[in-house]
Amino acid sequence: MAKSATPPENRYKLLVEKIFFDGYEDGATRFEFPRTAIEEAAAELGIVLPKNQGDVIYAIRYRIPMPDSVLATQPLGMEWIIEGAGRARYAFKLVRYNRVLPRTDLVTIGVPDSTPELIRLYAQDDEQALLAIVRYNRLIDTFLGLTTYSLQNHLRTTVKGVGQIEIDELYFGLDRHGSHYAIPVQAKGGYDQISVVQTRQDISWVEQRYPGMRCRAVSAQFMSDERVAMFELTVQDDTVRVVDERHYKLLPAHALDRTAVVTYR
Numbered sequence: 001m002a003k004s005a006t007p008p009e010n011r012y013k014l015l016v017e018k019i020f021f022d023g024y025e026d027g028a029t030r031f032e033f034p035r036t037a038i039e040e041a042a043a044e045l046g047i048v049l050p051k052n053q054g055d056v057i058y059a060i061r062y063r064i065p066m067p068d069s070v071l072a073t074q075p076l077g078m079e080w081i082i083e084g085a086g087r088a089r090y091a092f093k094l095v096r097y098n099r100v101l102p103r104t105d106l107v108t109i110g111v112p113d114s115t116p117e118l119i120r121l122y123a124q125d126d127e128q129a130l131l132a133i134v135r136y137n138r139l140i141d142t143f144l145g146l147t148t149y150s151l152q153n154h155l156r157t158t159v160k161g162v163g164q165i166e167i168d169e170l171y172f173g174l175d176r177h178g179s180h181y182a183i184p185v186q187a188k189g190g191y192d193q194i195s196v197v198q199t200r201q202d203i204s205w206v207e208q209r210y211p212g213m214r215c216r217a218v219s220a221q222f223m224s225d226e227r228v229a230m231f232e233l234t235v236q237d238d239t240v241r242v243v244d245e246r247h248y249k250l251l252p253a254h255a256l257d258r259t260a261v262v263t264y265r
Contacts, residue, residue, distance in 0.1 A: 011048070012059045015041045017067040020080075020092060024073065028094075035088040057082055057090060062192045083197050084162035096239050100194040102221060102229040106247050110257060111137060113250035126189020126222060131169050133228065133250065134220050140183060143230045143246055144216060146173035148183060160208060165201045171218075179214070182206045186219040194219045196240040199233050223247065 018041040023031045038056055042049045050056070060066060066080055074080060078094050085091040115136045123129035131153055134140060140148045153169040173181040184202035188194050199217055206215035219231045228250075232243040 012056050012064065013067040014045055014047060015056055016060055016082075017069055018045060020067075020070050023092070030091055030093045032085045032089055032091040035090065061195050061197055062188070081197055084159070084165065084201065086161060086163050087158075089163060098196045098240055100196065100199075100219065100231060100233065100240065100242060102223055102247065103245060106245065108227055108247045108249050110251045110255070110260060111139075111142065111248050112253050112256065113137065115250065127168065127187050127192075130187040130189050130220055130222055130228070131185070134185070134187070135169070137248075137250060139220070139228065139230060139248060140171055140173070140185065140218060142248070143218065143244075144173065144181075144183070144232065146175050146181060146183075146216075148173040148181075157205060157209075159201055159205045162201055162204065165198075165205060167202055167205065173216070181216050182210050182213050183216050183218055186217075187221075188219065189222045194221055194231065199240050200235060203235055226250065 015038060019033055019037045022037070022041075023033055025031075035053070038053050039049065041047075060082060065071070070080055074094070077097055079097045080092050081095055082090050083093055115133050119132050119136065120129075123132055135150055138148075140146070148171045151170045151172060155167040155170050156164060157167065158164050167184045168187045169185040171183040171185060173183055175181070184206060186194060186198050186202065199219065203215050203217050206213065206217075217233045219233055221229045221231075223229050226249060228248045230246050230248065232245075233240055234243050235241070
């Protein structure tokens with residue numbers, strides 16, 4: 001069969017649709033599939049795979065919706081997600097409908113912009129730019145009220161029962177009492193959505209790697225007008241919940257509203 005020149009979004013939906021219905025049965029709430037199923041589905045459909053096959057899963061998680069035929073199987077208030085299920089394995093899982101989106105009624109807090117111009121000039125993409133802006137402006141410290149330090153970004157590691165994951169950036173924090181905190185940070189720019197799957201995985205990794213240490217999972221997202229939304233997230237009743245949310249805008253010192261700086265208290 002000739003290889004298709006279908007646009008990536010449509011290709012990915014076709015692949016996910018085939019993999020889903022190859023394993024789905026009426027009433028199912030979870031079923032697994034191996035990573036090799038992506039290649040097998042592409043061969044059967046005559047679809048050209050991206051060099052990084054994992055981009056198919058990434059796109060469905062963060063950028064594009066599930067195929068309509070898959071959405072049609074969802075009970076009211078529930079949705080299908082794709083989660084890791086061990087080494088080179090994934091699972092479709094039916095969970096409560098859950099989205100983390102910036103509120104529209106929050107005040108925007110102005111903070112002095114400390115981002116080096118050279119970094120702004122050469123930032124490669126939205127995610128990298130956002131991580132750099134958060135780091136250079138110490139937005140994690142401001143948001144959580146801790147003294148924090150970045151240990152590593154794009155940390156590839158594994159979670160038992162899930163498989164390989166990637167943490168966008170890992171911080172460690174210290175409060176005024178001397179308590180320590182592990183802070184996995186998820187960054188999303190452009191049209192990517194904050195992933196509840198990634199949040200679950202990040203929290204699970206901290207619980208397994210640093211038992212007894214408090215995890216404060218943070219997500220950051222670019223908004224319009226160069227604002228940054230910051231969320232602290234947790235898992236409660238098997239659902240990702242927002243603990244706190246703040247919106248920041250980086251400004252040159254002369255543009256700060258002096259009256260607002262006082263009223264922020």
